[in-house]
Amino acid sequence: GQQLNQSPQSMFIQEGEDVSMNCTSSSIFNTWLWYKQDPGEGPVLLIALYKAGELTSNGRLTAQFGITRKDSFLNISASIPSDVGIYFCAGQLRGNQFYFGTGTSLTVIP
Amino acid sequence: EPEVTQTPSHQVTQMGQEVILRCVPISNHLYFYWYRQILGQKVEFLVSFYNNEISEKSEIFDDQFSVERPDGSNFTLKIRSTKLEDSAMYFCASSENRRGQGQMSYNSPLHFGNGTRLTVT
Numbered sequence: 001g002q003q004l005n006q007s008p009q010s011m012f013i014q015e016g017e018d019v020s021m022n023c024t025s026s027s028i029f030n031t032w033l034w035y036k037q038d039p040g041e042g043p044v045l046l047i048a049l050y051k052a053g054e055l056t057s058n059g060r061l062t063a064q065f066g067i068t069r070k071d072s073f074l075n076i077s078a079s080i081p082s083d084v085g086i087y088f089c090a091g092q093l094r095g096n097q098f099y100f101g102t103g104t105s106l107t108v109i110p
Numbered sequence: 111e112p113e114v115t116q117t118p119s120h121q122v123t124q125m126g127q128e129v130i131l132r133c134v135p136i137s138n139h140l141y142f143y144w145y146r147q148i149l150g151q152k153v154e155f156l157v158s159f160y161n162n163e164i165s166e167k168s169e170i171f172d173d174q175f176s177v178e179r180p181d182g183s184n185f186t187l188k189i190r191s192t193k194l195e196d197s198a199m200y201f202c203a204s205s206e207n208r209r210g211q212g213q214m215s216y217n218s219p220l221h222f223g224n225g226t227r228l229t230v231t
Binding site: 031033035042043044045048088090095097099100102 | 145155158165219221223
């Protein structure tokens with residue numbers, strides 16, 4: 001399957017700090033999605049991106065679809081304790097299948 | 111807000127037994143998926159289903175697995191003769207439709223259920 005590499009693998013930050021994470025692949029994707037997963041629950045959609053260069057916000061979250069279509073970035077501003085979780089990127093090629101990244105684990109220290 | 115529901119939330123079975131995992135996708139969605147997540151690892155695609163047939167499947171989805179939409183609301187994943195390595199969280203997902211054309215077409219985002227934790231002993 002396709003390999004989507006997320007970095008960093010884990011982050012430990014102070015409450016109030018901004019967070020940046022990214023997802024890269026050697027393949028070109030038509031769609032990039034960002035999900036958050038809390039322990040024992042399913043991934044919850046945060047942001048969907050459909051066009052190269054697109055920059056989309058959802059509250060304190062901002063994500064960008066890379067110009068090359070091979071990468072995407074997620075930023076969280078002014079982090080709060082409930083931002084804790086694992087963040088996954090997912091990309092779609094031409095078919096119906098979405099490929100998930102390796103995940104970034106975020107810990108916010110109050 | 112409509113959601114994908116999965117039952118049971120936790121299933122324990124003995125090696126070699128068959129299990130059926132059940133999902134009710136969002137009612138107006140047309141594409142259905144099963145993904146699995148081994149503890150601590152990433153979410154892996156198993157199969158997608160559209161118009162009452164499998165549209166794509168991964169190398170994980172071998173003859174041990176099958177999917178069915180037995181009625182207008184349920185979508186099931188059957189695992190025959192379970193193995194220890196089948197222990198994982200199994201997530202059902204659905205998406206609304208497909209947009210765009212040709213190589214630039216894409217599915218609407220996936221909406222996931224809360225998963226079934228399968229433990230094979």
